[in-house]
Amino acid sequence: MAYLSGIAVTAFGKHPGRGPVALMEEAALAALADAGLPRQAVDGLIAGYATTYPHLMMGTVMAERLSLRLRHAHQAQVGGATGAAAIILARHLIAAGACRHVLVVGGENRLTGQSRDDALKILAGVGHPVHEVPLGASIPAYYALVAARYLHETGASEADLAELAVLMRRHAAAHPGAQLTKPLTVAEVLASKPIATPLKFLDCCPISDGAAAVIVSAEPTGAAAIRLAGWGEAHTHQHVSEMPDDLGLGAKIAAAQAFATAGRQAEDMRLLGLYDSFTPTLAIFLEVLGFAKPGEAGAAAREGRFSRDGALPLNLHGGLMSYGHPGVAGFLAHVVEVVRQMRGAAGQRQVRDAPLAYCHADGGVFSSHAGFVLERVA
Amino acid sequence: MSGPMLQSCRTCRHGWQFQRAACPACGAQDIVAAESGGGGTVWSVTTVLRAPLPELDMPGGYGIALVTLDEGPRIMCRSAPGLAIGERVQVAVEADGMPRAVPAGSELEDAGSG
Numbered sequence: 482m483a484y485l486s487g488i489a490v491t492a493f494g495k496h497p498g499r500g501p502v503a504l505m506e507e508a509a510l511a512a513l514a515d516a517g518l519p520r521q522a523v524d525g526l527i528a529g530y531a532t533t534y535p536h537l538m539m540g541t542v543m544a545e546r547l548s549l550r551l552r553h554a555h556q557a558q559v560g561g562a563t564g565a566a567a568i569i570l571a572r573h574l575i576a577a578g579a580c581r582h583v584l585v586v587g588g589e590n591r592l593t594g595q596s597r598d599d600a601l602k603i604l605a606g607v608g609h610p611v612h613e614v615p616l617g618a619s620i621p622a623y624y625a626l627v628a629a630r631y632l633h634e635t636g637a638s639e640a641d642l643a644e645l646a647v648l649m650r651r652h653a654a655a656h657p658g659a660q661l662t663k664p665l666t667v668a669e670v671l672a673s674k675p676i677a678t679p680l681k682f683l684d685c686c687p688i689s690d691g692a693a694a695v696i697v698s699a700e701p702t703g704a705a706a707i708r709l710a711g712w713g714e715a716h717t718h719q720h721v722s723e724m725p726d727d728l729g730l731g732a733k734i735a736a737a738q739a740f741a742t743a744g745r746q747a748e749d750m751r752l753l754g755l756y757d758s759f760t761p762t763l764a765i766f767l768e769v770l771g772f773a774k775p776g777e778a779g780a781a782a783r784e785g786r787f788s789r790d791g792a793l794p795l796n797l798h799g800g801l802m803s804y805g806h807p808g809v810a811g812f813l814a815h816v817v818e819v820v821r822q823m824r825g826a827a828g829q830r831q832v833r834d835a836p837l838a839y840c841h842a843d844g845g846v847f848s849s850h851a852g853f854v855l856e857r858v859a
Numbered sequence: 860m861s862g863p864m865l866q867s868c869r870t871c872r873h874g875w876q877f878q879r880a881a882c883p884a885c886g887a888q889d890i891v892a893a894e895s896g897g898g899g900t901v902w903s904v905t906t907v908l909r910a911p912l913p914e915l916d917m918p919g920g921y922g923i924a925l926v927t928l929d930e931g932p933r934i935m936c937r938s939a940p941g942l943a944i945g946e947r948v949q950v951a952v953e954a955d956g957m958p959r960a961v962p963a964g965s966e967l968e969d970a971g972s973g
Contacts, residue, residue: 598913605911612876613935616957618923619911626925630903633944677923678906722925722935723877 483572483709485855486582487516487696488817490798492658493805496690497593501531501539504588504692506546508810512694516702518582523696525553525580527567529587529809532603533594543586553580557809559716560607560844561756563587564693564813565851569712571697572853581699587809588692600688607845609720621685621759623721623846625677628761631728632679634775635768639679641779642760643670646683646802648782649757652789653799655830660689660805684760689805693813695820701859705824710837711743711854721846728847729769735850736770736841743854745837747771750854752822752835753793754815756842757800766841767795794832797822812842823857860951862897863934863958866890874930897950898963899926902933904942924960926950936960 489511496504505528513520526549528539536542540554553574557567564587571583591600604620613623631637647667653659665683673683697709715734718724725731740746747770755770757763767778772793773786781787787795798804798818801811819838821827841852867874870887881888901924908920915921922938926948936950936958947963 601911609877609935611878616923616935616937617907617910617912617915617921618935619907619909621909622905622907622911622923625905625907626903626923629905629944633903674908675906675920676909678908680905720877722933723875 482699483575484698484701485695485707485709485820486698486702487512487518488820489515490658490693490814490817491691493689493691493807494660495593496590499590500594501534501589502542502546504590504690505543505586508588508692508694509547509584509586512584512696516696518696518702520547520549523549523582523584524551525571525574525583526551527555527557527570527583527585529563530556530558531589532591532600532808533589559849561758561812562842562844562849562851563809564816565840565842565853566714566849568695568697568816569714569851569853572709572712575697575699583697584694585697586694587813589808590690591807592688592690597688609722612722613720619677621680622677624759624761625680626721627728627847628679628759631761631765637764637776637779640667640671642684642764643667644779644782645760645763646670648787649796649800649802652797653803656798656804659799659803660687661803680759686758686801686806689807691805691807691810693810693817695813695816705857706859707820707823708856708858709853710856711739711745713738713742713852715850716848719845719848724847728765731847731850732766732769732841732843735852739852739854745854749837750793750839752819752832752838753795754819754838754840755795756812757796757802758806762843770841789830789832797827797830797832816840819855823855860953862895863950863952865893865895865930865932867893874932876932876934895928895930899928899948899950901942901944901946901948902927903944904938926960934958
């Protein structure tokens with residue numbers, strides 16, 4: 482059994498002068514306080530990578546900074562899926578009896594710690610060094626290729642995708658830590674600067690500074706026990722050139738395993754935390770995971786299905802699209818919000834009731850998938 | 860100009876692009892290089908208007924397509940403007956080393972006029 486016992490997220494946006502270690506330290510100390518655990522209780526640590534501080538040993542860098550004495554420490558690296566995969570790995574360490582309390586932490590100054598050109602260049606490097614990067618492909622271009630294919634296969638429109646950006650912005654407006662809170666319309670998304678067709682500027686998440694941390698424990702430490710009930714991963718390819726013809730294959734494999742290990746089904750879920758690097762990322766996840774019909778994620782968002790008062794609230798902090806995206810901390814922020822909602826501690830953003838939630842992230846270009854089911858047991 | 864280079868498995872005839880010592884389909888290690896005929900179909904396409912490197916930026920952007928070659932593999936190419944998903948194309952590797960996809964038949968017109 483593994484429980485998400487501690488959570489913390491900083492504000493996302495600009496944290497000038499603060500590097501990855503300082504940002505991660507802030508989130509880690511806040512997560513320890515949230516869990517009510519002394520630092521001596523933590524015996525495992527999985528740290529995310531930071532593009533602004535590409536260290537070989539971020540796990541022990543953070544252990545030293547936090548004065549932890551650990552039985553396990555390392556740095557995890559599967560792109561956007563890193564936070565999700567690290568939480569699942571923490572569960573495995575606990576199940577194996579290797580650790581009792583594992584700190585998962587990510588954060589960096591991706592926005593202010595480097596130029597935008599440097600950030601885009603580093604990100605484009607997930608492409609193939611011979612057959613993709615030299616052609617001038619970028620991260621938005623890789624996702625644009627998937628988006629164009631998605632629109633072709635489903636008949637959905639660019640306006641449908643824009644609905645998801647509008648929804649994330651509306652949710653972010655209710656969170657004081659969100660980077661982007663100015664209300665947004667579908668027309669504004671459609672009129673924003675083209676980046677790589679069919680993606681416009683406002684189909685893309687921003688680049689941010691920030692950090693988040695989650696503590697995974699062998700037993701609950703607080704009043705509300707949030708159990709990691711099921712988990713699944715799939716790693717189908719690295720490069721978009723070798724992506725399976727079925728755009729949702731990796732997501733479906735990972736989710737099917739997560740639901741099977743939880744003994745639950747997609748229909749049982751009452752809250753979602755889904756990776757939303759670009760609007761098509763979110764649309765594809767919603768549809769292939771069974772939370773919307775093919776091509777209808779945008780329409781369902783427009784009709785309120787994924788709003789706070791809807792049947793299946795989604796990314797109530799605003800997601801990567803509007804809360805922000807500082808790398809590994811980006812998806813950890815989804816998890817923090819989901820746990821906060823499940824505890825009933827989300828204040829003005831609080832959903833009616835959410836005893837079961839599904840969280841899912843991808844890294845690369847739908848390359849690495851990690852998803853898990855959370856269940857409130859007390 | 861020549862066709863894109865592929866890898867081909869002599870055991871099961873599976874073909875692919877990226878360098879590998881073993882066939883992704885059957886695992887055999889009897890691999891040969893094979894030049895593609897260049898004929899294919901557009902699987903997806905985008906026009907990049909914000910390049911990842913400033914020196915790549917160009918007015919009107921540039922096309923990048925994923926083309927499923929007739930031999931089976933899907934490869935990334937620079938593409939002519941206005942290509943559509945499902946369109947038949949001809950892919951050739953140009954002097955700068957980049958594979959470029961143009962509408963099938965148009966490469967013959969270019970040759971005739973040049």
